Amino acid sequence: MTHDERTDTQAADEMPWGEVTPDAARRLLVAAVEAFAERGYHATTTRDIASRAGMSPAALYIHYKTKEELLLRISRIGHEKALEVLRSAADADGTAAERLAEAVRSFVRWHAGHHMTARVVQYELDSLGEEHRPEIVDLRRRSDATVREIIADGVASGEFDVPDVSGTTVAILSLCIDVARWFNEQGRRTPDEVGALYADLVLRMVGAAPR
Amino acid sequence: MTHDERTDTQAADEMPWGEVTPDAARRLLVAAVEAFAERGYHATTTRDIASRAGMSPAALYIHYKTKEELLLRISRIGHEKALEVLRSAADADGTAAERLAEAVRSFVRWHAGHHMTARVVQYELDSLGEEHRPEIVDLRRRSDATVREIIADGVASGEFDVPDVSGTTVAILSLCIDVARWFNEQGRRTPDEVGALYADLVLRMVGAAPR
Numbered sequence: 301m302t303h304d305e306r307t308d309t310q311a312a313d314e315m316p317w318g319e320v321t322p323d324a325a326r327r328l329l330v331a332a333v334e335a336f337a338e339r340g341y342h343a344t345t346t347r348d349i350a351s352r353a354g355m356s357p358a359a360l361y362i363h364y365k366t367k368e369e370l371l372l373r374i375s376r377i378g379h380e381k382a383l384e385v386l387r388s389a390a391d392a393d394g395t396a397a398e399r400l401a402e403a404v405r406s407f408v409r410w411h412a413g414h415h416m417t418a419r420v421v422q423y424e425l426d427s428l429g430e431e432h433r434p435e436i437v438d439l440r441r442r443s444d445a446t447v448r449e450i451i452a453d454g455v456a457s458g459e460f461d462v463p464d465v466s467g468t469t470v471a472i473l474s475l476c477i478d479v480a481r482w483f484n485e486q487g488r489r490t491p492d493e494v495g496a497l498y499a500d501l502v503l504r505m506v507g508a509a510p511r
Numbered sequence: 512m513t514h515d516e517r518t519d520t521q522a523a524d525e526m527p528w529g530e531v532t533p534d535a536a537r538r539l540l541v542a543a544v545e546a547f548a549e550r551g552y553h554a555t556t557t558r559d560i561a562s563r564a565g566m567s568p569a570a571l572y573i574h575y576k577t578k579e580e581l582l583l584r585i586s587r588i589g590h591e592k593a594l595e596v597l598r599s600a601a602d603a604d605g606t607a608a609e610r611l612a613e614a615v616r617s618f619v620r621w622h623a624g625h626h627m628t629a630r631v632v633q634y635e636l637d638s639l640g641e642e643h644r645p646e647i648v649d650l651r652r653r654s655d656a657t658v659r660e661i662i663a664d665g666v667a668s669g670e671f672d673v674p675d676v677s678g679t680t681v682a683i684l685s686l687c688i689d690v691a692r693w694f695n696e697q698g699r700r701t702p703d704e705v706g707a708l709y710a711d712l713v714l715r716m717v718g719a720a721p722r
Binding site: 338339340341342343419422423463464467468470471474475477478479481482489494497498500501504505507 | 712
């Protein structure tokens with residue numbers, strides 16, 4: 301792997317917009333995330349976003365017809381990435397406890413590392429129009445189902461003791477998602493440290509036998 | 512207790528604005544919470560708030576000089592109420608496990624029952640000016656200290672097994688606060704049911720011996 305390839309991979313991992321091309325479309329998406337996070341979706345105009353990206357409103361319209369199209373794109377990529385992180389942990393080899401711990405670690409890392417995006421994705425869900433919401437709700441259901449599936453596996457194998465599987469699933473995802481609200485880079489813990497602490501807490505929540 | 516007194520007490524409990532007088536000031540606060548929750552702080556004007564409350568902008572200025580004053584008032588009352596709920600559980604008689612369970616139950620009930628207010632209070636924290644933020648940050652520190660104190664009691668008495676008291680405190684408060692994001696009245700669980708489930712999950716997080 302050359303140095304350049306490594307940098308690209310890291311950038312794509314650090315910034316979920318690596319897959320957005322061309323570069324102008326990506327810059328506009330990054331600008332939209334910042335603007336929505338700072339002032340809220342409704343207080344942001346496409347003019348604000350274009351100017352933040354150092355572009356003209358006309359240049360924005362080449363890539364996105366409306367402000368809502370930007371929010372939908374951000375929300376779709378954010379939710380797909382979160383689901384991918386969970387699926388990859390669920391599909392790995394290992395006991396239910398190992399897979400649940402890895403799902404929590406990577407989901408928390410994602411929400412800490414991309415807390416600005418995650419906040420926009422979570423708090424502006426109601427700003428998406430009715431015609432786009434079902435697509436996003438479906439992605440959320442699949443994230444939920446992925447975690448529920450690992451917990452059900454652990455209950456079936458006798459590793460976990462969970463009286464309320466669906467309620468516990470909601471609580472675990474909620475715990476991890478809320479990291480995006482309080483996490484800040486100047487805080488005492490790194491995303492990895494929060495991930496490790498949370499994996500331990502979640503194993504306790506499901507009554508996993510201590511290792 | 513007469514019927515009217517009972518209704519007033521319930522209203523004050525249901526609506527944390529019961530203490531705001533006169534009635535016009537209270538109506539404006541309720542209108543501000545709704546407007547901020549729907550469109551965000553920055554997209555809301557004092558004119559929007561006045562009109563939602565069925566009042567003129569001039570009438571609003573009698574009670575609140577700026578939009579920020581409304582947000583500060585909402586944030587202060589919301590945080591004070593949340594702290595009061597936690598303190599009352601912490602100061603009650605009982606084992607650390609009983610007090611922690613009650614703190615979680617009542618904190619969750621509050622965040623489910625007042626989810627619109629809680630969202631405004633949490634998501635618009637950065638919209639408060641620098642001069643007002645320290646007061647709110649202090650209230651949050653006291654909520655944090657209240658939960659940490661119960662956990663430390665439980666560790667000292669041998670009821671709990673908690674390797675990372677401050678991290679676990681953050682996680683427990685975060686879990687409860689995020690109820691405000693996902694809770695809705697049309698959902699499958701009542702605030703009491705979520706509170707009971709969460710109290711059980713939190714006792715597991717702190718390694719409390721099963722009853």
